[in-house]
Amino acid sequence: MLAFNQKEAKVRCECGEEITAPTQDFELETECYEHGSEGMGVDTVYTFSYEFTCPKCGRDITITVSADEYPEGVCNYSDPSISEGAEFIGEAPSVAVDHTPPEDER
Numbered sequence: 001m002l003a004f005n006q007k008e009a010k011v012r013c014e015c016g017e018e019i020t021a022p023t024q025d026f027e028l029e030t031e032c033y034e035h036g037s038e039g040m041g042v043d044t045v046y047t048f049s050y051e052f053t054c055p056k057c058g059r060d061i062t063i064t065v066s067a068d069e070y071p072e073g074v075c076n077y078s079d080p081s082i083s084e085g086a087e088f089i090g091e092a093p094s095v096a097v098d099h100t101p102p103e104d105e106r
């Protein structure tokens with residue numbers, strides 16, 4: 001399982017508005033590919049995406065982070081992108097293998 005390294009992603013719209021996107025609100029889609037029948041394991045492609053509308057100018061902005069886990073427990077790559085007209089402020093969101101045990105919040 002992959003998880004974000006950041007709690008939030010900060011982006012700037014071309015109108016100058018700065019928006020904070022909580023990474024926990026990103027939608028996750030996964031696709032699994034079996035590597036043959038020889039027990040080569042499963043290749044999992046992750047696509048995290050977050051769509052929102054700039055509150056100032058109404059532009060639709062989409063953040064997408066593509067990542068690949070293969071073999072299980074190894075993150076091959078993490079590729080953040082953002083739609084035209086907006087840019088990441090500072091560090092772009094990235095994902096990595098989540099080694100932290102599930103936390104009991106209360």
Ligand SMILES: [Zn+2]
Nearest residue numbers: 013015054057
């Ligand atoms: Zn804007």
